[in-house]
Amino acid sequence: MTSTASATGWQAHLNLGFQRQAQRTILGQCAHRGPLQVQRPFYPEGKEVCHVAILHPPGGVVGGDRLRIDATLDPGAHALLTTPAAGKFYRSAGPFARQRQHLTVTTGAALEWLPQENIVYQGARIQTSTRIDLQGDARFLGWEILCLGRPAAGERFEFGECQQNFELWRDGEPLYLEQGRYTGGEPVLAAHWGLQGQPASATLLAAGSPPGLVADLRAALEPSAGEARVSVSQLDGVLVCRYLGPSATMARQLLTMAWGLLRPALLDRPPCPSRFWIT
Incomplete structure (x- = not known):
């Protein structure tokens, strides 16, 4: 489909659907509007798991942009979704940039949601929201990583605004x-009760x-954390691992x-790191 831009920014939508065919997971539906696309699916660990990289060709998000991703995994499907690079949210002249993901995992399916980090430049104004809806015995393993400012360039987040929601539901229950x-x-x-001067969470x-x-x-994690803080807990069938630190x-x-x-x-699968994480 063709790209769509308005007077206030890009309006983009990506809709993905994964199905199980015999022993293979396929990307059976892929519809997009505006600058959100996917690379051709690849299968580095055989046909059971479909790896897909979500692309945002402009390379950064500015005030007024609206990005939406919807993905549904049918019963028995297994998909790993990632991004080829960090997401960048640039300084805004006033409007918010909005990014929304809604991921639905049906009974018997498994989703790995492993995007690279979102970097929020000083002066950016963003609203991000990710909701994962699990059905029945669906499984989910995923993360979200946020960096306020660009610490490697000496930039702190001294002005701007970032609103972030990350939600996991099963059968309509949070x-x-x-x-x-x-x-x-x-x-x-x-x-001390907040981010403790650390830019990355x-x-x-x-x-x-x-x-x-x-x-x-x-x-495994604590000896490698250095000055960062890490925590691991498990409640109501969900294991939660948190990070707060400089990088x-x-x-x-x-x-x-x-x-x-x-x-x-x-x-029940060994690790298979995405090729994008080492490029």
């Missing part, structure tokens, strides 16, 4: 709800994971380590 609102220069960014969720992995994850790259490395330990237990 399993995990996270809401954050960060305004540049406000006390929450530096306070991340959350990994695993739904359907067997018990007994919390201690193993802590033992989005470190956050992704630690969560990738956690994913590598969780994947065999949750999905």
